[in-house]
Amino acid sequence: IPTLAVVTVACGRTLWRHRRVTRGARRALAGVPGRTVAVLPDGTPYAYALPGRRGRIVVSTALLAALAPAERRALFAHERAHLTARHHRHLLAARLAARANPFLRPLCTAVGYTAERWADEEAARAVGDRRTVARAIGKAALLSPRPP
Numbered sequence: 001i002p003t004l005a006v007v008t009v010a011c012g013r014t015l016w017r018h019r020r021v022t023r024g025a026r027r028a029l030a031g032v033p034g035r036t037v038a039v040l041p042d043g044t045p046y047a048y049a050l051p052g053r054r055g056r057i058v059v060s061t062a063l064l065a066a067l068a069p070a071e072r073r074a075l076f077a078h079e080r081a082h083l084t085a086r087h088h089r090h091l092l093a094a095r096l097a098a099r100a101n102p103f104l105r106p107l108c109t110a111v112g113y114t115a116e117r118w119a120d121e122e123a124a125r126a127v128g129d130r131r132t133v134a135r136a137i138g139k140a141a142l143l144s145p146r147p148p
Contacts, residue, residue, distance in 0.1 A: 035054065035056070036054075036055075036056060036057065037056065037057045037058075037059065037076065038050075038056055038057070038058045038059070039059055039060075039061060039064065040058060040059070040060050040061065041060075041061050042060040042061060042062055043060075043061075043062050044060060044062055044144075044145060045060055045062040045063035045066055045140070045143040045144050046058075046059070046060050046062075046063060046144050046145070047059040047060070047063055047075055047079055047140060047144075048079065049079040049080075049082040049083045049087075049088070051083065051086070051088040051089075055083035056083075057076060057079040057080065057083070059075070059076075059079075062143075063075075063140060063143065063144070066139060066143055067136055067139060067140070070127070070129070070132045070136075071132060071135055071136035071139065072136070073126075073127055073132075074123050074124075074127045074129075074132050074133040074135075074136035074137070075123075075136045075137075075140060077122065077123035077126035077127055077133075078119045078120060078122070078123040078133065078136070078137060079119070080122075080126075081118065081119040081122035081123060081126075082115065082119050084122075085115075085118060085119075085122075087115040087118070087119070090111055090115060091108075091111055091112060091115060093111075094107050094108045094110075094111035094112075095108055120133055120134075120137060123136075123137075
């Protein structure tokens with residue numbers, strides 16, 4: 001029973017943290033125009049998919065400036081694929097499983113990698129050019145700060 005209590009608390013903290021971050025991001029974007037895409041004036045290059053009933057793609061002006069128009073389309077297709085496939089749910093389920101059973105920690109990495117590859121493939125299908133997608137994702141990865 002003590003082990004079950006620890007697992008329950010750990011999973012609860014993970015869910016609470018996930019909801020807090022998502023709500024905070026939504027609140028921060030409340031006044032930003034754009035229903036599906038929010039462009040934030042920021043010198044730091046980044047882009048991410050904000051999940052929810054009406055998912056939103058958030059991208060900084062710095063990243064948009066660094067990408068060619070075709071690369072921007074690839075980036076948006078990649079982020080849209082994350083929202084359409086609801087990858088945030090799969091990632092959260094993997095995190096919860098890893099909290100419940102530490103032997104499943106490698107699952108988080110595998111699910112994250114698979115979600116990214118899925119989004120890459122969907123973007124390549126939408127844009128019609130794998131090299132453009134590879135260039136866009138590569139540039140975004142090299143320019144964006146590493147997550148904490």
